[in-house]
Amino acid sequence: MTETTTSNTYDQWLESLSESGYRVTAPRRAIVEIMANSPCALGPLEIYDQGRQEYRGLGLVTVYRTLEKLEELGLVQRVHHPQGCHMYLRAAHGHEHLVLCTACGKAEYFSGDDISKLINAVAEKTGFEIREHWLQLFGLCSACKNN
Ligand SMILES: [Zn+2]
Numbered sequence: 379m380t381e382t383t384t385s386n387t388y389d390q391w392l393e394s395l396s397e398s399g400y401r402v403t404a405p406r407r408a409i410v411e412i413m414a415n416s417p418c419a420l421g422p423l424e425i426y427d428q429g430r431q432e433y434r435g436l437g438l439v440t441v442y443r444t445l446e447k448l449e450e451l452g453l454v455q456r457v458h459h460p461q462g463c464h465m466y467l468r469a470a471h472g473h474e475h476l477v478l479c480t481a482c483g484k485a486e487y488f489s490g491d492d493i494s495k496l497i498n499a500v501a502e503k504t505g506f507e508i509r510e511h512w513l514q515l516f517g518l519c520s521a522c523k524n525n
């Protein structure tokens with residue numbers, strides 16, 4: 379995975395948003411900044427809390443609407459968390475898989491899977507033509523593992 383600097387991501391997101399005709403107000407900007415820079419998958423309430431440190435007048439509805447817009451533009455994606463509802467994370471660059479820390483939410487994308495054998499076996503067994511897959515692993519990140 380190529381490492382893009384975080385400020386770079388942030389600038390690109392602002393650009394995508396304004397290109398799509400979206401007005402990037404101060405509260406929305408706070409959310410974009412959090413999501414572009416966060417190494418962790420975040421729930422809407424966490425984003426709200428962090429965002430209010432940046433912009434005190436931030437409302438929860440703005441959080442949801444901005445996340446919706448970022449998702450629509452393919453900049454963030456929903457991530458499944460075993461403890462329930464959805465969390466949000468910056469989107470993968472192309473086809474990548476995800477590993478998520480269940481303790482702190484830290485998430486990393488990885489590529490180079492070798493699951494084609496499994497996919498072929500499933501296709502054979504079920505008669506399906508497999509077209510897509512979504513792979514997400516859960517565990518403890520190196521920091522949480524040692525706690
Ligand atoms: Zn962790």
Ligand SMILES: [Zn+2]
Nearest residue numbers: 473475491511
């Ligand atoms: Zn894959």
